[in-house]
Amino acid sequence: MIEKLKQFIDSTNFTKALTVTFxxxxxxxxxxxxxxxQMGFALAIGAVLTYPADIPSNLLHRTRGLLTTSIIIVVCTLTVNLLYNIPALFYPVILLLVFLLSMISVYGQRATMVSFSGLLALALASGHVQQGWDIVIYCGLVWAGGLIYTLTSIIFNYLSPHRYTELQMAECLKLTSKYMKQRGHLWDTHANTEKITRKQLFLQVELNANHESLREVLLRSGSNAGNSNRSRKMLLVFISLVEMMELALSTSFDHSKLREKFSTHPKVITTYQNLAYNLAAALKNISKSIKNKKKYITIHQLLDDLEAFDKAIRDYENERGKAATEDVYLLTNMLHYAEKQVEKIKIMERAFTLNTAIKDMQGRDKDMEKFLTPEYYPLHTLKENLSFSSTIFRLSLRLTITIAIGFIIGALFPLQKVYWILLTIIVIMRPGYGLTKQRSYQRIVGTVIGCIIAFGLLTLLHHPVIIAVLAIGFMLLGFTFTAINYRIGATFVTIFVVFVYSMLNPDIAQVIQYRLIDTAVGATLAFIANHFLWPSWEFINLPVFIRKSIEANRNYLEQISKLYNKKGSVPTSYRLARKSAFIEVGNLTASYQRMTQEPKSKQKQQPQVYKLAVLNHTLLSSLASLGTYIQSHHTTKASDAFNVVVQAVARNLNYTIALLNMDIQAEEIQLAQKEELAARFTELKNIRARELQENHLTDEETFKLKMQEAQLIIEQLIWLNNLSEKIVKAAKQLELGK
Known part of the structure; x- marks a missing residue:
C-alpha cells in the first residue's frame, strides 16, 4: 500500500493536480x-482556467500555450461582463464565441485544450458577472491568476524536469511489454487468435498516443534533447523501442500452421515462446526500475534463452536431416529476429546501467524533427473545416445550439446556478457519441455520490478551517482522478465545490439540490444533442480511416522496395513512411473501437470494418517483416520478378483506394495488374529451385544465407499479394453493403 501511495504521488497526474491546486x-x-x-477567488479562477492547456511539450511551447490561454480567458471573461446586461448583443456574441472557440480544435491537441479553457471561461464568467470598474479589476485578477499558474508550472517543471519523460518512457516500455507478451500467447496450442489480435490492435492505439507524447518532449526543437546526456539516453531508448515494435510486427507467421508443422517437435515452439515471454518480462522490469527510481538489475538471461532456441533448432535439424531444410531456414530467420530484439534490450539496459556519456548516436537522431507534427496554424485549415464533412464543424454547431438551449432553460426556469448547466455541457460533450454517453453517465453518478458524501460530512463538520483543509484535499484528488477515472474525479470535484459553497452559503441543502438538477439537465442536453444534432457516427468517418491506412501501407511498401533495390543506409523517408503506417493503422483501430460504443443500429458493417482493420494490421506486419529483413541482412540484387510482384500489390492497394473514393477508373486499375503476376511467382520459385540444385557450387554458409533470403522474400511477397487481394475483396463487400 505504501509503495502504491508513493507511485500515486509520483505520477504525472498528481503532479499536475498539485500544481493547479497550489x-x-x-x-x-x-x-x-x-x-x-473575493480577489483571491478571482485569481484562483484564472489559475484553474489556464490549467487545462498545460499539456506536455518543451518549456518554450508550454509557456507560449499557457500565456495565449490566459489572454483568451481574459477576453472571454471581459466580453461576458461587458455584454451581460445587453441581451440583444450578449446571446449572439457569446454563441458566436462558443462556435469559434470550438472550431480552433482543428489545429490539434494543444488548440483543443486552449479551446476548452476559453469555453470554461465563458461559462464561469456568466455566473460571476461584475459591474462598472469591477469588471476591469476582476479581469485583471483572472489574468494574473493565469500568469501565477504559468509561473508555478515552470517552477514545478524545474524542480523535476525529467520526471514526466521518465514516466512516459516507463509507460511506453510497459505497453510494448504487453504487446510482446500477446505475441507470445499466439504460440499457445489453443490460442484464441482473434481475441489476441484484438488486444494487439487496441494496444497499438495506446502505443501510438504514447509515442506521440514522447516525440513531443524528446524531439521538439528547443528541448534539452541535444544538450542533456540523460535526454539523449531517453531518446536512444525511445528509438530502440520503436524499432522493437517494428521487429515485433515483423515476426508475422501463420501460427496455427506452424504449431501443426512442429506438433511432433514441440520443444522448438515452446523454447521460442519462452524467449518471447522473457523479452516482454525484461521490458516490464526496465519499466518498473524507471517508475520506482531504482537501479536496474538484469533478471532474465536473454542470451541463455537465445542459446536454448539455437540448440533446439540444431537438435531438430539433426533429427530430421535434409527433410528439415525448409523448416530450419524459417526457424533460423526467427532466431535472427529474436537476436535483434535482444540487441535492442541490451542497448536499453546499458543506457540505464552505465554512467558513460552518449556523445554519438551514429546519426540515429538525424532529421528527428521531421517526425513531429508541425506547429503552425494556417487560416486555410479553418476554412477547409467549415463544412458538414468536418467532425469538428458538426461538434461546434452541436455545442453552440446546446449551449443556447441551456441559456433558454436557465431563463425559463428558476435555476440558481445556470452556468453549472453550461459547464456540464462543455465538459461532457465530445465529438463521438460513445464518449459523450460514457461521460454523461460518469458525471451524473459522480455528482450524486459526491453530493451524498459532502452532505454527510458537512452534517458532522462545522469548523471552517477543517472544511477548508478538506476542500483543498478534495480539489487535489478531483484534478488527479479526472484524467484517470472521470467518475471518481467528478465525485471529488463535486465534494470540493459543495464544501466551497458551504463556506459562502449556509443553506447547503439548496446548493446540493441545484448542483444535482443542473448537472442532470446539462448531461441530458449533451447526450440528446449528440444523438440528434448532426451526430458524428463512426461509420461515416471509417472509409476515410480505411483509405488512409491503406495509403500509408502502400507508401511503406514503396519505401521498402526502394531500399531493396538501391541498398545502402535506411533513409528518413523510410522511417517517416513506417511511422505513418503505424499511426494510420492505429487510427483505423481507434475508429473501430469508438464504433463499438455506439448504438447497434449505427454499427453498420461492423464485421467488414473489423476485417479490414485486421487485414491492414496484418499487412503492416508483413511489410515490417520484409523491411526488417532487408535492413538487417546483406541482400542480393532485386530481381525483375520482385519488382513486378511489388507493383502488383501496390496496384491492388491503389484499386482499393479508388473503390473507397468511388473512382470510376477503379476497374481499369484492377485489370492492369493481373497480366504477369502468375508468371512472376513461377519465375521466383524457379530461381529458388535452381539455387537448390546448385548447392554443390557454393559454400554451405553462403548457400544458407542465400536460401534464407530467397525463402523469406518469396513467402512475404506471396503473403503480401494474398493480403492485398483480401483487402480488395473486403473493400468491395464494404461498398456493396452501403
Missing part, C-alpha cells in the same frame, strides 16, 4: 488574511 489555493489563503477573499 496555484489556485495559495492566493486565496494569502489574500484571505487581509479580508480580500
Amino acid at each position: 496555484a489556485a489555493v495559495m492566493p486565496v489563503i494569502i489574500l484571505s488574511q487581509f479580508d480580500l477573499f
Whole structure:
C-alpha cells in the first residue's frame, strides 16, 4: 500500500493536480488574511482556467500555450461582463464565441485544450458577472491568476524536469511489454487468435498516443534533447523501442500452421515462446526500475534463452536431416529476429546501467524533427473545416445550439446556478457519441455520490478551517482522478465545490439540490444533442480511416522496395513512411473501437470494418517483416520478378483506394495488374529451385544465407499479394453493403 501511495504521488497526474491546486489555493489563503477573499477567488479562477492547456511539450511551447490561454480567458471573461446586461448583443456574441472557440480544435491537441479553457471561461464568467470598474479589476485578477499558474508550472517543471519523460518512457516500455507478451500467447496450442489480435490492435492505439507524447518532449526543437546526456539516453531508448515494435510486427507467421508443422517437435515452439515471454518480462522490469527510481538489475538471461532456441533448432535439424531444410531456414530467420530484439534490450539496459556519456548516436537522431507534427496554424485549415464533412464543424454547431438551449432553460426556469448547466455541457460533450454517453453517465453518478458524501460530512463538520483543509484535499484528488477515472474525479470535484459553497452559503441543502438538477439537465442536453444534432457516427468517418491506412501501407511498401533495390543506409523517408503506417493503422483501430460504443443500429458493417482493420494490421506486419529483413541482412540484387510482384500489390492497394473514393477508373486499375503476376511467382520459385540444385557450387554458409533470403522474400511477397487481394475483396463487400 505504501509503495502504491508513493507511485500515486509520483505520477504525472498528481503532479499536475498539485500544481493547479497550489496555484489556485495559495492566493486565496494569502489574500484571505487581509479580508480580500473575493480577489483571491478571482485569481484562483484564472489559475484553474489556464490549467487545462498545460499539456506536455518543451518549456518554450508550454509557456507560449499557457500565456495565449490566459489572454483568451481574459477576453472571454471581459466580453461576458461587458455584454451581460445587453441581451440583444450578449446571446449572439457569446454563441458566436462558443462556435469559434470550438472550431480552433482543428489545429490539434494543444488548440483543443486552449479551446476548452476559453469555453470554461465563458461559462464561469456568466455566473460571476461584475459591474462598472469591477469588471476591469476582476479581469485583471483572472489574468494574473493565469500568469501565477504559468509561473508555478515552470517552477514545478524545474524542480523535476525529467520526471514526466521518465514516466512516459516507463509507460511506453510497459505497453510494448504487453504487446510482446500477446505475441507470445499466439504460440499457445489453443490460442484464441482473434481475441489476441484484438488486444494487439487496441494496444497499438495506446502505443501510438504514447509515442506521440514522447516525440513531443524528446524531439521538439528547443528541448534539452541535444544538450542533456540523460535526454539523449531517453531518446536512444525511445528509438530502440520503436524499432522493437517494428521487429515485433515483423515476426508475422501463420501460427496455427506452424504449431501443426512442429506438433511432433514441440520443444522448438515452446523454447521460442519462452524467449518471447522473457523479452516482454525484461521490458516490464526496465519499466518498473524507471517508475520506482531504482537501479536496474538484469533478471532474465536473454542470451541463455537465445542459446536454448539455437540448440533446439540444431537438435531438430539433426533429427530430421535434409527433410528439415525448409523448416530450419524459417526457424533460423526467427532466431535472427529474436537476436535483434535482444540487441535492442541490451542497448536499453546499458543506457540505464552505465554512467558513460552518449556523445554519438551514429546519426540515429538525424532529421528527428521531421517526425513531429508541425506547429503552425494556417487560416486555410479553418476554412477547409467549415463544412458538414468536418467532425469538428458538426461538434461546434452541436455545442453552440446546446449551449443556447441551456441559456433558454436557465431563463425559463428558476435555476440558481445556470452556468453549472453550461459547464456540464462543455465538459461532457465530445465529438463521438460513445464518449459523450460514457461521460454523461460518469458525471451524473459522480455528482450524486459526491453530493451524498459532502452532505454527510458537512452534517458532522462545522469548523471552517477543517472544511477548508478538506476542500483543498478534495480539489487535489478531483484534478488527479479526472484524467484517470472521470467518475471518481467528478465525485471529488463535486465534494470540493459543495464544501466551497458551504463556506459562502449556509443553506447547503439548496446548493446540493441545484448542483444535482443542473448537472442532470446539462448531461441530458449533451447526450440528446449528440444523438440528434448532426451526430458524428463512426461509420461515416471509417472509409476515410480505411483509405488512409491503406495509403500509408502502400507508401511503406514503396519505401521498402526502394531500399531493396538501391541498398545502402535506411533513409528518413523510410522511417517517416513506417511511422505513418503505424499511426494510420492505429487510427483505423481507434475508429473501430469508438464504433463499438455506439448504438447497434449505427454499427453498420461492423464485421467488414473489423476485417479490414485486421487485414491492414496484418499487412503492416508483413511489410515490417520484409523491411526488417532487408535492413538487417546483406541482400542480393532485386530481381525483375520482385519488382513486378511489388507493383502488383501496390496496384491492388491503389484499386482499393479508388473503390473507397468511388473512382470510376477503379476497374481499369484492377485489370492492369493481373497480366504477369502468375508468371512472376513461377519465375521466383524457379530461381529458388535452381539455387537448390546448385548447392554443390557454393559454400554451405553462403548457400544458407542465400536460401534464407530467397525463402523469406518469396513467402512475404506471396503473403503480401494474398493480403492485398483480401483487402480488395473486403473493400468491395464494404461498398456493396452501403
